[in-house]
Amino acid sequence: MDYGEYLFQEHNLRSVTANTRRDRQELLALTASIPLHTQTTEFLLEQANEALQALKRDQINGAAVLRVSPPPAAG
Numbered sequence: 001m002d003y004g005e006y007l008f009q010e011h012n013l014r015s016v017t018a019n020t021r022r023d024r025q026e027l028l029a030l031t032a033s034i035p036l037h038t039q040t041t042e043f044l045l046e047q048a049n050e051a052l053q054a055l056k057r058d059q060i061n062g063a064a065v066l067r068v069s070p071p072p073a074a075g
Contacts, residue, residue, distance in 0.1 A: 040065045 019027075039062030043051040051064045 038062060042067055044070075 041051075041054070041060050041062065042065045045066050045068050048066055051060075051066060054060050055064055
């Protein structure tokens with residue numbers, strides 16, 4: 001597979017560490033005191049190609065999310 005052609009030269013670095021339950025509790029307590037803001041742009045599964053093009057053109061702030069099922073009905 002030609003990585004650059006198919007994945008638009010995007011790279012993700014991930015770190016995995018072994019944390020204890022106490023580490024998790026301390027982290028969650030800390031994050032409760034930090035104003036975290038996330039931003040997502042949602043696409044229906046049928047719009048996957050549009051989502052990829054938007055990612056390629058750097059038009060997405062935050063994360064692109066593909067919705068596999070329709071959103072729940074309001075009400």
